Amino acid sequence: MAQPQTREPGTPRHVAVIMDGNGRWARRRALPRHLGHRAGVKAVRAAVEGCARRGVEALTLFAFSSENWGRPAEEVERLMELFVEAMEREVEDLHGNGIRLRFIGDLATLKPHLLQSIAAGEARTAGNARMTLYVAMSYGGRWDIVQAARRLAGRVAAGEMTPEAIDEQALSGELALGGAPDPDLFIRTGGEHRISNFLLWNLAYTELYFCDCLWPDFDDAEIERAFRHYAGRQRRFGLTGDQVVGG
8 A cells, every 4th residue: 555645635535435336347247246246345444455555534334234134144145254354354455554543433333353354453543544444234224313313412401411402513513423523525336316215414515426337346547537527527526617716
């Protein structure tokens, strides 16, 4: 992995990715679906390296959604095994390159051996500051908002705050990405044009980028295309174009 660089103008601070197309990649090659997921791990490595090299501060990957539990049991089991293998194989490399690893989602639904790997990986990389890699596991955007609302309701019930004190900042702070900047750029591979219950609150002003490339084929050249798209867009946040240019 290349040495860290200062984030240049036009480079997103936080990138969020739905890694779609592993199954179709395998099917087109007459391979079992789990081999598509395994091929996708290489693309994860390329995305982490490419974003870190360009000075991105945070990268959030949608690894397993709350809806994915409805997939065939054998596929889910193979995915969980792959996650454990990837953790054991990649953590030292992430640590050596200054990447902090964090997991978000309803982690209580995961099996104990995977939770142990997650805890070990987070602890090993906790002191790193080059880039934070968030991995969304058993995650859903609606679940995220609901659990944040429940936490705030609990604080109100305990007398720690009043209902009037609940505002956007308070709710945002209770979300899974609380404390992290909202994503500047959202990427979805595989040709689908949906956000699929991913970071519903956090993506409110995010630039959306969709491409037909299947995730295992998403390489550094594809990252560069996505970043060029982002750099060419004007982010207004409700203002007029003249106001943004004039400011």
